[in-house]
Amino acid sequence: MADTVHPAAAQPSFQVPQHVAIIMDGNGRWAQARGLPRGEGHRRGVEALRRTVRAAGELGVRFLTIFSFSAENWSRPAPEINDLMGLLRLFVRNDLAELHANNVRVRIIGERGDLKPDILRLLDEAEKRTKANTGLTLVVAFNYGARQEIVRAALRMAKAIADGEVQFDAVKVENFARFLDAPDIPDPDLIIRTSGEQRLSNFLLWQSAYSELIFVPTYWPDFDRAALEAAINEYRRRERRFGGVVAKTGS
Numbered sequence: 539m540a541d542t543v544h545p546a547a548a549q550p551s552f553q554v555p556q557h558v559a560i561i562m563d564g565n566g567r568w569a570q571a572r573g574l575p576r577g578e579g580h581r582r583g584v585e586a587l588r589r590t591v592r593a594a595g596e597l598g599v600r601f602l603t604i605f606s607f608s609a610e611n612w613s614r615p616a617p618e619i620n621d622l623m624g625l626l627r628l629f630v631r632n633d634l635a636e637l638h639a640n641n642v643r644v645r646i647i648g649e650r651g652d653l654k655p656d657i658l659r660l661l662d663e664a665e666k667r668t669k670a671n672t673g674l675t676l677v678v679a680f681n682y683g684a685r686q687e688i689v690r691a692a693l694r695m696a697k698a699i700a701d702g703e704v705q706f707d708a709v710k711v712e713n714f715a716r717f718l719d720a721p722d723i724p725d726p727d728l729i730i731r732t733s734g735e736q737r738l739s740n741f742l743l744w745q746s747a748y749s750e751l752i753f754v755p756t757y758w759p760d761f762d763r764a765a766l767e768a769a770i771n772e773y774r775r776r777e778r779r780f781g782g783v784v785a786k787t788g789s
């Protein structure tokens with residue numbers, strides 16, 4: 539088995555990671571360090587997001603997943619939640635046309651069941667309007683938690699078994715991912731977390747099995763193209779083995 543290479547390693551190698559995922563952390567601390575309200579940090583965070591989407595597309599990244607609101611973020615004070623929902627509304631209303639014009643396809647992952655109808659409509663609209671676009675795919679993790687996603691996938695698989703669409707003995711690692719929220723999107727090659735925290739916080743736990751993790755001290759509102767390029771350069775220096783012994787570099 540020593541020379542066995544995980545199937546993912548058989549993917550063609552790219553100059554840049556095909557899929558970059560980002561935990562956009564540090565908005566609150568950015569604001570606090572400047573004596574500003576946390577909401578200002580989130581507003582500046584949206585500007586950083588615009589810069590990053592643009593840069594990722596220009597650099598040739600195919601999929602960019604962003605952790606924009608976690609299933610656990612509901613425990614924040616109501617005014618901050620309203621602020622974040624307001625920013626999402628603004629982002630979709632103000633930026634969707636530009637994303638669409640730039641051939642960006644928007645996808646949403648996360649639990650939709652308990653979202654307010656107007657938010658749900660906006661998310662649906664973003665997906666529907668950009669469905670045929672062929673450039674960067676922007677995956678917005680909204681009301682997202684990875685454990686919750688895995689349980690949703692298990693339930694979908696159980697239903698498929700009950701309906702006779704999947705045989706019980708087909709319950710295997712290779713067959714599970716197609717029940718996740720976005721089964722057609724490849725696993726992230728690189729996950730970046732800003733703000734110096736070094737954990738995944740319930741983000742893409744299934745998909746990150748072989749992702750390279752890069753933690754940068756920058757608070758999210760200060761993240762820019764240079765920071766993305768620096769992370770990609772570090773990724774290129776990593777040796778990806780996918781559990782095998784054959785070195786697969788990130789580049």
Ligand code: FPP
Pocket residue numbers: 562563564565566567568580581583584587605606607611622625626629733758
């Ligand atoms: C983490 O900072 C960031 C978030 C919880 C939300 C990220 C949201 C945005 C960048 C703007 C919203 C964009 C969309 C599309 C909805 P934090 O508040 O946890 O910072 P802290 O750890 O310093 O307190």
